[in-house]
Amino acid sequence: MKRNTINDNLIKTTYIFIILFGLLISYLLIFVIFESGNIIDNSYNKRIDTLSNYVDKGNIYSKDLEVLATTDEDGNRYYPYASLFCHVVGSTAMGNTGLENAYNYEMLSSNVNIFKKFINELSGEKHPGNSIVTTLDVNISQNCKNALGGYKGAVIVMDPTDGSVLSMVSNPDYDPNTVARDWDTLSSSTNGELLNRATSGQYTPGSIFKIFTLYDYITENPDTYKNYNFTCKGTVDFGDYTISCSNKIWHGNEDLLISFANSCNCSFVNLSEGITTESLSNICKKLLFNSDLPIEIEYKSSVFSLTADDSSFMKHQTLIGQGKTLVSPIHMILVMNAIANDGVLITPRFVSKLIDYSGTILEEYEIKNHAILFTKEETDILKEYLRQVVLTGTASSINNSNYTLYGKTGTAQIDENGNINSWFVGFVEKNDKIYTICVVIENVNENASPAKNIASNIVNTLP
Numbered sequence: 001m002k003r004n005t006i007n008d009n010l011i012k013t014t015y016i017f018i019i020l021f022g023l024l025i026s027y028l029l030i031f032v033i034f035e036s037g038n039i040i041d042n043s044y045n046k047r048i049d050t051l052s053n054y055v056d057k058g059n060i061y062s063k064d065l066e067v068l069a070t071t072d073e074d075g076n077r078y079y080p081y082a083s084l085f086c087h088v089v090g091s092t093a094m095g096n097t098g099l100e101n102a103y104n105y106e107m108l109s110s111n112v113n114i115f116k117k118f119i120n121e122l123s124g125e126k127h128p129g130n131s132i133v134t135t136l137d138v139n140i141s142q143n144c145k146n147a148l149g150g151y152k153g154a155v156i157v158m159d160p161t162d163g164s165v166l167s168m169v170s171n172p173d174y175d176p177n178t179v180a181r182d183w184d185t186l187s188s189s190t191n192g193e194l195l196n197r198a199t200s201g202q203y204t205p206g207s208i209f210k211i212f213t214l215y216d217y218i219t220e221n222p223d224t225y226k227n228y229n230f231t232c233k234g235t236v237d238f239g240d241y242t243i244s245c246s247n248k249i250w251h252g253n254e255d256l257l258i259s260f261a262n263s264c265n266c267s268f269v270n271l272s273e274g275i276t277t278e279s280l281s282n283i284c285k286k287l288l289f290n291s292d293l294p295i296e297i298e299y300k301s302s303v304f305s306l307t308a309d310d311s312s313f314m315k316h317q318t319l320i321g322q323g324k325t326l327v328s329p330i331h332m333i334l335v336m337n338a339i340a341n342d343g344v345l346i347t348p349r350f351v352s353k354l355i356d357y358s359g360t361i362l363e364e365y366e367i368k369n370h371a372i373l374f375t376k377e378e379t380d381i382l383k384e385y386l387r388q389v390v391l392t393g394t395a396s397s398i399n400n401s402n403y404t405l406y407g408k409t410g411t412a413q414i415d416e417n418g419n420i421n422s423w424f425v426g427f428v429e430k431n432d433k434i435y436t437i438c439v440v441i442e443n444v445n446e447n448a449s450p451a452k453n454i455a456s457n458i459v460n461t462l463p
């Protein structure tokens with residue numbers, strides 16, 4: 001009897017040890033598989049220095065295998081296109097940024113075979129690191145940069161069907177080849193050369209927010225939105241405040257489609273009675289405001305903060321894209337991607353393949369669905385509205401019979417002196433392909449709204 005009890009206890013203790021050991025092993029495996037990459041990617045981690053003692057960091061290639069970043073004979077990082085890809089590809093000299101940071105671990109890993117490793121080690125040579133093939137297109141990027149010219153702002157072009165980022169350009173920029181030398185100037189500059197405005201810029205949306213207002217209104221009033229009617233007289237007086245259309249223009253009689261195409265502030269404020277703050281807030285949440293985005297490089301989320309406690313003034317301002325709302329260009333193009341792709345948001349990607357030093361493919365990154373943001377029926381309606389903007393509305397000056405363009409313009413007031421941010425977000429069907437595009441231009445005069453013309457210049461050069 002007593003012996004049995006001792007045996008039972010021994011067995012129990014043994015099991016407990018086996019379970020604890022198992023847990024420890026799984027923790028170590030999880031750490032090695034999932035966490036070690038994150039820890040190595042940390043810009044401040046000293047292990048990077050250790051790895052780069054043995055491995056020459058691999059290359060960053062464009063989608064057509066042009067070199068965007070490489071390691072030269074002295075072990076320094078070299079960027080053949082200088083500033084063109086500085087924000088998206090990033091740099092390494094003052095801490096890793098962009099893809100240099102996101103794929104640091106992969107590029108500091110080497111898949112050379114064991115014999116070559118042995119020979120390298122005997123001769124004191126470093127191993128060649130693995131390389132990444134990005135989705136970035138050199139020609140499209142150069143055309144975006146040219147179209148942006150001297151303006152401060154950002155341009156993104158994507159393929160919504162597979163989530164590829166084809167171009168991401170931000171102005172002003174810097175030369176990643178000389179970032180260490182220029183660091184004192186760059187780090188104290190008020191122009192924000194180091195900031196990737198495409199992902200980390202937060203802007204007042206202005207009238208591009210009317211896409212969200214429209215979507216909410218249609219969702220809340222599915223049976224009546226087609227009968228909506230309003231007569232715009234250029235301004236609406238609410239006693240304490242007045243809402244005006246651009247240049248106080250009289251848009252006259254409009255249904256919802258034409259109100260949207262004309263970007264009529266008076267009509268969109270008039271929608272307020274059919275819009276509850278709770279519903280608009282839920283719609284914005286569903287469409288990734290105040291949310292993490294599936295972006296591999298540094299970014300800022302968009303902010304929607306209207307509550308039922310806010311004044312009707314604040315609600316009216318919000319419906320036309322003024323007020324407290326802030327959006328990032330990358331978020332706006334992701335919403336466009338979902339509309340252009342029948343509601344499905346494909347996870348955005350900057351990198352399609354990991355290859356070794358000889359070009360052998362080590363990994364092809366899968367195309368994945370991130371979320372379903374709209375139903376097909378909803379995107380059919382939204383496409384009709386976005387098309388009307390180009391056919392007869394605020395973007396009719398850039399309509400072109402060589403392609404089918406959809407979009408929304410925005411003019412966001414940023415001060416009392418008539419300075420604005422100028423926006424265009426949309427997508428184009430051209431040569432059996434589809435591209436999404438987002439352009440934001442910072443701090444220009446009210447009468448200049450350059451974003452749509454910049455978008456048009458870029459769309460004209462798309463293949």
Ligand SMILES: [Zn+2]
Binds near residue numbers: 232233245249252266
């Ligand atoms: Zn109007």
